[in-house]
Amino acid sequence: MMALAQAKRAATEARLAALEIPAGGGWAARAREEALARLRETGLPARRDEYWRYTDPVALNAPAPEPAALFDPQEPMPFSEVDRLKVVFVDGVFDPEASDDLSMAGIEIERLAEAAARDIHWAKDLYGVLEARGQSPVPRPLAALNTAAATDGIVIRVTGKAPRPVALIYLHRSETSDAVLHHLVRVEEGAELTLLENGPAAARLNKVLEVDVADGGAFHHVRAQGRDHERRAATHIFARLGEKSVFKSFTLTVNGKLTRNETVIELTGDNAVAHVAGAALGDADFHHDDTVFITHDAVECESRQVFKKVLRNGAVGVFQGKILVRPGAQKTDGYQISQALLLDDDSQFLAKPELEIYADDVICSHGSTSGAIDETAMFYLRSRGVPRDEAQDLLVIAFLAEAIDEIDDEAIADDILARLQAWLARRRR
Amino acid sequence: MTAMDDNIREGVDRETVETVRSMAGKYKYGWETEIETEFAPKGVNEEIVRLISRKNEEPEWMTEWRLSAFRRWQQMEEPRWAMVRYPEIDYQDQYYYAKPKSMQEKPKSLDEVDPRLLATYEKLGIPLREQMILAGVEGAEEAPAEARRVAVDAVFDSVSVGTTFKEELAKAGVIFCSISEAIREHPELVRKYLGSVVPQSDNFFATLNSAVFSDGSFVYVPPGVRCPMELSTYFRINAENTGQFERTLIIADKGSYVSYLEGCTAPRRETSQLHAAVVEIVALEDAEVKYSTVQNWYPGDEEGKGGIFNFVTKRADCRGDRSKVMWTQVETGSAVTWKYPSCILRGDESQGEFYSIAITNNYQQADTGTKMVHLGRNTRSRIVSKGISAGHAQNTYRGLVSMHPRAKNSRNYTQCDSLLIGDKCGAHTVPYIEVKNNSSRVEHEATTSKVDDDQLFYCRSRGMDEEEALALIVNGFAKEVLQALPMEFAMEAQQLVAISLEGSVG
Numbered sequence: 063m064m065a066l067a068q069a070k071r072a073a074t075e076a077r078l079a080a081l082e083i084p085a086g087g088g089w090a091a092r093a094r095e096e097a098l099a100r101l102r103e104t105g106l107p108a109r110r111d112e113y114w115r116y117t118d119p120v121a122l123n124a125p126a127p128e129p130a131a132l133f134d135p136q137e138p139m140p141f142s143e144v145d146r147l148k149v150v151f152v153d154g155v156f157d158p159e160a161s162d163d164l165s166m167a168g169i170e171i172e173r174l175a176e177a178a179a180r181d182i183h184w185a186k187d188l189y190g191v192l193e194a195r196g197q198s199p200v201p202r203p204l205a206a207l208n209t210a211a212a213t214d215g216i217v218i219r220v221t222g223k224a225p226r227p228v229a230l231i232y233l234h235r236s237e238t239s240d241a242v243l244h245h246l247v248r249v250e251e252g253a254e255l256t257l258l259e260n261g262p263a264a265a266r267l268n269k270v271l272e273v274d275v276a277d278g279g280a281f282h283h284v285r286a287q288g289r290d291h292e293r294r295a296a297t298h299i300f301a302r303l304g305e306k307s308v309f310k311s312f313t314l315t316v317n318g319k320l321t322r323n324e325t326v327i328e329l330t331g332d333n334a335v336a337h338v339a340g341a342a343l344g345d346a347d348f349h350h351d352d353t354v355f356i357t358h359d360a361v362e363c364e365s366r367q368v369f370k371k372v373l374r375n376g377a378v379g380v381f382q383g384k385i386l387v388r389p390g391a392q393k394t395d396g397y398q399i400s401q402a403l404l405l406d407d408d409s410q411f412l413a414k415p416e417l418e419i420y421a422d423d424v425i426c427s428h429g430s431t432s433g434a435i436d437e438t439a440m441f442y443l444r445s446r447g448v449p450r451d452e453a454q455d456l457l458v459i460a461f462l463a464e465a466i467d468e469i470d471d472e473a474i475a476d477d478i479l480a481r482l483q484a485w486l487a488r489r490r491r
Numbered sequence: 492m493t494a495m496d497d498n499i500r501e502g503v504d505r506e507t508v509e510t511v512r513s514m515a516g517k518y519k520y521g522w523e524t525e526i527e528t529e530f531a532p533k534g535v536n537e538e539i540v541r542l543i544s545r546k547n548e549e550p551e552w553m554t555e556w557r558l559s560a561f562r563r564w565q566q567m568e569e570p571r572w573a574m575v576r577y578p579e580i581d582y583q584d585q586y587y588y589a590k591p592k593s594m595q596e597k598p599k600s601l602d603e604v605d606p607r608l609l610a611t612y613e614k615l616g617i618p619l620r621e622q623m624i625l626a627g628v629e630g631a632e633e634a635p636a637e638a639r640r641v642a643v644d645a646v647f648d649s650v651s652v653g654t655t656f657k658e659e660l661a662k663a664g665v666i667f668c669s670i671s672e673a674i675r676e677h678p679e680l681v682r683k684y685l686g687s688v689v690p691q692s693d694n695f696f697a698t699l700n701s702a703v704f705s706d707g708s709f710v711y712v713p714p715g716v717r718c719p720m721e722l723s724t725y726f727r728i729n730a731e732n733t734g735q736f737e738r739t740l741i742i743a744d745k746g747s748y749v750s751y752l753e754g755c756t757a758p759r760r761e762t763s764q765l766h767a768a769v770v771e772i773v774a775l776e777d778a779e780v781k782y783s784t785v786q787n788w789y790p791g792d793e794e795g796k797g798g799i800f801n802f803v804t805k806r807a808d809c810r811g812d813r814s815k816v817m818w819t820q821v822e823t824g825s826a827v828t829w830k831y832p833s834c835i836l837r838g839d840e841s842q843g844e845f846y847s848i849a850i851t852n853n854y855q856q857a858d859t860g861t862k863m864v865h866l867g868r869n870t871r872s873r874i875v876s877k878g879i880s881a882g883h884a885q886n887t888y889r890g891l892v893s894m895h896p897r898a899k900n901s902r903n904y905t906q907c908d909s910l911l912i913g914d915k916c917g918a919h920t921v922p923y924i925e926v927k928n929n930s931s932r933v934e935h936e937a938t939t940s941k942v943d944d945d946q947l948f949y950c951r952s953r954g955m956d957e958e959e960a961l962a963l964i965v966n967g968f969a970k971e972v973l974q975a976l977p978m979e980f981a982m983e984a985q986q987l988v989a990i991s992l993e994g995s996v997g
Contacts, residue, residue, distance in 0.1 A: 112572065389914065404929030407896070413924040417937060418574075422911035426937075430924055433932040 070105035073123050074203075077106060080125035081211045081242075090178035093190040097209035100194065104201040113200055116380040116412040117322055117351040122204060122296045127266030129237040130292035130319075137484065139231065140260040140286040140314075141477055146229040147171075149216055153234060153264050154241020156214050160233075168222025168253065174215040174244060185217045188246045192272040192300035196326040200355060205298040205324070208270040212244030220253040220279070227256035232263030234290055239264035245271045249279035249307075256471065257281070262288025262318075267295040277304040277331055283311040284474050286481065287321060291347070294320040305331030305360070312469045314478050315342040315350055316485045322351040329356070329363040329391075339368040339468035341478075343485050344377030344409075351380035352400075358391040358421075367398040370465045372458050373409035374489075381430070384416040391421050398428035403435065403461050405454075455486045518789060518824075521759030524611045528648065528730045529595070531588035537561060540702050543588050543649075547671040547705070550678060556691070560701035563692040570695055573858035574887045574919055575827045577800060580765060587703045589648040589730040601653045608652050612645055615756060617725045619645055619655060641721045641752070642667055646737055648730050649705035656720065663719050665749075666711040670738050673709035680711055684742055688771035688808040688835070696767040696802040696829070700736045704769065707737035712747040712778075721750050726768075728757035728788070728799070734765035741771070743778035745811065750781040756824070757789040760797050763826055767802045776811030776838065781819070784832075788824035795854025795883070798826025805832035809841035812867070816842075822849040822857055831889065833862035836870040836898070843872040851884030851916070860890035860921075865898035865931065874905040880916040887919040894931040901931040908937070 078101075083094060107119040121128060149171070150160035156173055164171040177185040190209040196202055218228060230245070241264035249255055253276075263269070275281050287295065295318065301309050315321055327336045342350045356365045371379035381400040402411030411432040419426055435457050443453035462482060469475040531542050540561045544554040569580070593605035601609075601619055612619045618641070642656035644667065651669030660667050666677060674681050691701045708724040728735045743749055757764065766788060774780050782805075791798025801824075807816035818832040834843030845861040863872035872892065880886040888907045909918035926933050 392914070402926065404926070407899075407928045407930065409929065411924070411926045413922075413935075415920075415922060415924075415935065415937075417920040418917070419909070419911065419919065420917045422914050422916070428920070428935075428937045430922070430935040431933060432924065432926040434929040 067105070070108055073108075074102065074106045076125050077123055077207070083211050084175070084213055086178060088178065088181055089186040090189060094210045096194070097190050097206045100197060101203055101206040101210060104197070104203045104206070106203050106207070113353060113382060116382070117349065121294050121320055122266070122268070122322065127238060127240045127264070127294065130234070130265035130290060130294070131237060132234060133262075133290040133292075135289045140481060141229055141258050141474065143477065144227060144229070144258070144473060146227045146258060148229050148231055150231045150233065151214065151241070151243065151263065153236050153239035154214060154243055154267070156216070167225055168220065169224045169228070169255065170219040170221070171228065172217050174212065174217055174246070177217045184219055184248055185246050188248060188272055188274055189244070192274065192302055193270060193298070195302075195328065196300045196355070202298060202324060202326070204268055204296045205270050205300070208242055208244055208268050208298070212242045212270070215244040215246070217246040218248070218255070220247070220249045220255040222253055224255045227258050229258040229260070232259070232261035232267070232288070234262040234264055234288065234293065237265060239266075241267045241269070243267070243269045247271065247273045247281065249273070249275045249281050251276045252278040254280040255282070257283045258474070259283070259285035260288070262290040262293040263295070265293060267293070267297070269295070269297045271297075271299045273299065273301040273309065275301065275303050275307040275309055278306050279304065280308040281310070282470060284469055284471075284478070285313045286478065287313065287315045287318060289317045291317050291319065293318050296322045298324045298326065301327045301336070303327065303329050303331060303334040303336060306333045307331060308335045310337045310468065310470065311339070312465070312478070313340040314481060315340065316481070317344070317348060318350070319347055320349045322353065324353045325355070327356045327365070329358050329360055329365065332360045332362055334360065334363045336364070337366040337468055339465045340370070341462045341465040341482065342371045342379060343482065344371070344373050344379065345489060346375040346377060348373070348377040349380070350378070352383070354383040356385050356396070358385070358387045358394045358396065360391060362393040363391070364395045365397070366468070367400070368465045368468055369400045370462050371402045371411065372405065372461065373402060373411065374405035376408040378410045378412070381413045381415065383428070384418065385426055385428070387419040387421050387424055387426065389420040392423040394421065394424040394426065396424065396426040399464070400430045401461070402432040403458065404432065405435070451490050455483070455490070458486060459483070518759060520615065520756035520787065521789060523758040524607060524729050526605070526607050526729070527592040529590050529592050530586045530730070530733070533586055534583035535587050535703060539587055543703055543705055546588065546590070547674065549671070549674050552682065553674055556686070557702050560691045560698050561703075564695070564698040564702055567692070567695045567698060573829050573889070574885060574921075575829060575856040575858050577763070577827050577856075580800065584732070585765060586730065586733040587736070588705055589733040590650045591647060594650055594652070598653065601655065604653055608647060611647070611727065612652075612725065615725065615727070617643060617645060617754070619643060619653060641723050644669060644708045644724045646706050646708075646724060646726045648728060648733060648735065651706045660719070664713040664716055665718050666709065667722055668709055670704070670707040670709045670740060673740070677709070677711070680742065681709070681740065684771070684773055685740055688773060688806050689769050689804050693804060697769050697804040700738060700767050700769045700804070704736045704738035707739045707768070709739070710741040710749060710751065712743050712749045714745040714747060716747045718747070718749040721752055723752040723754070726753070726755040728764060728766065731760060732762065732764070734767065737768045739768070739770040741780060741782070742773045743775065743780045745775045746777040748779045751783070753782070753784045754787070756787050757799055759789055759792070763791070763798055763800055765800050765802070768804070770803070770805040772807035772816055774807060774809050774811060774814035774816050777813045778811060779815040780807065781817045782807070782832070783819040785821045786824050786828070790824045790855050791826040791853065793853050795826065798855070799824065800827045801825035801830060803830040805830065806835065807833065807843070808835045809838050809843060812838040812840055814838050814841045817844040817846075818861065819846045820848070822847065822859060825857070826855060828857040828859050830859045831861055833864070834872065835864045835866065836872065837866045839867040840869045841867055842870065845874045845876070847876045848879070849877070849886055850879045851881070851886045853882040853884060855884045857885070858887040858889055860888045862891040863893070863903060864891070865894045865901045865903070868897070868899045868901070870898055870901045872903045874903070876907045878907070878909040878918055879912070880909065880918045881912040883915045885917045885919070887921060889921040891923040891925070892933055892935070893925040894927055894933060896927045899928055899930045903931075903933045905935040906937070
C-alpha cells in the first residue's frame with residue numbers, strides 16, 4: 063500500500079511539475095492553492111481506485127498529452143442551424159475574433175481571467191466551490207487539478223431568460239494541445255439558460271463546468287463531443303440546484319479514444335429536477351465512461367439518468383451511476399437506466415449502477431441491460447422487406463430514443479438525431 | 492423496538508411490520524451452555540497455528556499449509572470497502588481455539604457425548620440422535636420417517652461434537668464428517684480440493700481462516716449418487732471472546748446431488764465476537780448442490796452492543812459441464828455481515844442461482860450479495876435478493892455479474908428489492924456488471940415492475956393485477972427454495988416470504 067501511495071504521489075508531482083499555474087493573486091489564487099492541496103491529498107487517479115476500475119487514467123494523468131491527429135469531419139458543425147451566441151476556444155484558448163460579441167440581454171459573460179482580476183465578483187463564491195463539495199465521498203482529483211491549473215474559461219451570470227443559447231465551440235488545431243478549461247454558470251432566481259457545447263477542444267481536454275442554479279432557475283445543456291478519433295477528454299459538471307429549479311443535460315459522444323464524463327449534482331432545494339442523459343456510439347478504439355453522482359438532499363426532488371451506448375469492433379462503454387438519498391430527503395423520485403447494445407462479440411459494457419438510500423418514503427429504481435440486437439425485431443423488419451443494414455440502423459435509433467427524448471428543444475434534438483444517423487450511415491459504407 | 496414504531500409509512504402493511512418485529516425483536520438463542528472449556532492462549536501466532544493443527548492431529552502437509560496461509564495473512568490488510576462500520580478488531584485479544592473439556596477424549600459415539608452438549612442441541616431443536624425427529628415441528632409425527640431425516644454435523648466452538656447417520660451415508664458411498672476427521676481419513680480428497688475454490692490467500696478473512704480454522708464439515712458425494720438425505724451442519728458459538736473459524740468443503744462428483752443446510756446461533760454477550768468461515772463447493776459434470784443457510788448469529792442488543800462480526804467467504808466452482816449450484820440464504824442475525832456466496836460457472840451450460848433474504852434491525856449492518864462469474868458457454872445465472880432494513884440498520888446488496896468473452900450465449904437475470912421500515916435506516920445497492928461478449932444477455936433490475944414478462948403475462952391473462960401476479964411469481968420461487976430447508980428453518984423463513992413487496996426500493 064505504501065508503494066502504491068508513493069507511485070500516486072510521484073505521478074501527481076510529475077504532472078504538477080509540467081503544469082503552469084496561472085499567475086495572479088486574490089480569490090482565484092486562493093482557490094487554486096486550496097485545490098492544489100485537495101489534489102495532493104488524494105493524488106491523481108489510479109486503476110486501483112474504486113471509481114477507476116473500468117477506465118485507465120494513465121493517459122489523463124501523464125505530464126504531456128499523446129499527440130492527436132487533426133480531423134476534418136467534412137460536415138457542418140453541430141447546432142449550426144440554431145440561432146446562438148458563439149464563444150470560440152482554439153486548443154483551449156479563447157478566440158475573441160472568432161467569437162460573437164459577448165453582450166446579450168439578461169446575461170453577463172466574461173473571461174475567467176477578467177473575473178479573477180476583480181476582488182469583488184460573484185464568481186468568487188463559485189470557482190472551485192462546487193468542485194470541492196463534489197470531492198466527498200468520492201474524490202475527483204482531475205477536477206481539483208483543473209481548478210488549480212485552469213488556463214482559460216468563461217463565467218456566465220444569467221439574470222433573466224437568455225434570448226438565445228450560448229454555444230461554446232472548441233476547435234482543435236494543434237496535434238499536441240493540452241487544454242484545461244474551467245467555466246462557471248450562475249443562474250439567478252427564475253432565470254433560464256441553454257448552453258451548447260461542441261468540438262474536440264484539444265488533443266487532451268480537462269474541463270470543469272460549475273453550475274449553480276438558484277430557486278426557480280432553469281439550465282439546459284446539450285453537448286456534442288468532437289468526432290476526432292484520437293482525442294482524449296476528462297470532463298466534470300458540478301451542479302447545485304435550488305428550490306423548484308431545473309437542470310437538464312444531454313451528451314452525444316461519437317468516437318474519441320478516451321472520454322470520461324463525470325456529472326455531480328446536488329439537489330439542495332425542494333422540488334428540484336435533474337435529468338442527465340447520454341448517447342454514445344463507439345467503434346473500435348473507443349473508450350467511453352459516464353460517471354454520475356446525484357445527491358438528493360431535499361424533499362420531493364426528481365432525478366433521472368438515461369445512458370445508452372452502442373458499441374462495436376472492440377469499443378468499451380462504462381457506466382457508473384449513483385443515486386444518494388440523504389436522511390430526510392423524502393418523496394424522492396430517482397430513476398436510472400443504463401443500457402448497452404453490443405453490435406459484435408468484441409465490445410464490452412462495464413456498469414456499476416448504485417443506490418444508497420437513507421429515507422424510506424422514496425421511489426428509486428435502476429435498471430441495466432446489455433445484449434445484442436433483438437433478433438425477433440430484426441426478423442420482423444426483414445420480413446417487411448427492410449434490408450438488414452437499414453433494419454439494424456432503425457433498431458439502433460430506437461434503442462437510443464429514450465436518451466434523445468431527454469432533449470427538450472426539438473430543433474436541437476433533430477440536429478443530434480441527424481448526427482446519429484450520419485454516424486450509422488458512415489459505418490455502413 | 493421503539494425505533495421501528497416511529498414513521499411507519501403508508502403502504503407498508505401491518506403484517507410486514509409485525510413479521511419483521513417478531514423475527515428481529517427477540518433473540519431466542521441468546522442463552523449460554525455452562526460447560527468447562529479448554530482454551531488455547533489468547534492471540535494468533537505461528538505457535539497457535541501449530542497448536543490447532545496438533546490438536547486436530549493433522550499431518551505435516553496440513554500444518555505447513557496453515558503456516559503458509561498465516562504468513563500471507565500477516566502481509567494483508569483488512570478490507571474496508573464494504574458499507575459497514577465497526578470498531579477496530581484486535582486480532583490478538585481473542586481465543587482462536589476453544590473446546591469443551593468433556594471433549595478431551597474423543598467420544599466414540601454420540602452416546603458418549605457430554606449430555607450437556609446434547610442438551611444444548613436439543614434446546615436448539617437440532618436432532619443429534621438418529622431416532623429423534625426434528626423437535627417442535629408440528630405435524631412431524633405424521634410425516635413419513637423417510638422424508639424428514641437429516642444428517643447433522645454439530646460444531647460447538649472449535650470442535651465437531653458428532654455427526655449423525657454416518658454409517659447409513661457410508662452405505663451410499665457418501666462421506667460426511669468433520670473436516671478434521673477428513674484431513675486424517677481422506678487426505679487425498681482434502682489435498683486435491685482444499686483451497687482449490689477459495690485460494691489460501693483469497694482475501695484477508697479467508698486467509699486468516701486458512702491459518703486457524705479448527706473444524707467444519709466435509710462432504711463427498713461419489714459419481715452418480717443422489718445423497719439419500721439432507722446434510723446439515725449446525726454451528727454454535729458458546730465461549731466468550733472466542734472467534735469461530737469453520738471450514739466446509741463439499742465435493743459433488745459427476746452426476747451426483749446433495750442438499751446441504753447450515754444453521755448457526757450464539758449466546759447474547761456484551762462484546763462482539765468474530766466469525767470468519769470459508770465454504771468451498773466443487774460441482775463436477777452434471778452434479779447439483781443446494782446450499783442453504785439460515786444465519787442467526789447473535790445480532791447485538793437494541794443499542795447495537797455485542798453481536799457477531801460475520802466475515803464469510805463462500806464460493807462454488809461449477810467445474811463440470813451442466814453442473815448446478817444453488818445458494819439460498821436467510822440472513823437475520825449478526826451485528827455485521829460481510830458475505831458474498833459466489834459461483835464460478837466454468838463448465839459449459841452450468842448454472843448458478845442465488846436467493847437471499849436479508850433482514851437487519853436495530854444497529855445491524857449487512858453487506859451481502861453474490862458473484863456470478865460466467866466462463867463457460869451457455870451458462871445461466873439468476874440472482875434474487877430481498878433486503879429489509881429497520882431501526883438504524885444498514886442493508887447493502889453488493890454483487891458482480893461477469894460475462895467473459897468465452898461465455899457465449901449466457902444469461903443473467905438479477906433482481907434486487909429493498910424495503911425500508913422507518914426513516915433512520917438505509918438500503919443500498921452496489922452491483923457490478925461486466926459484459927464482454929454480445930451473445931449474452933444481462934439484465935439487472937432494482938424495481939418491482941419487471942419480472943419475467945412471460946410469467947407476468949400468463950398471470951395477468953388469468954385476471955390477476957400486476958401486484959398480485961408479481962407477488963405470486965416472487966413468492967413462488969422463494970417458497971420453492973425455502974421448502975428445501977429443514978422444517979424448523981422453513982417455518983422461520985416462510986414468515987419472511989409473507990413480507991409485502993409494496994414500498995420497495997432498489
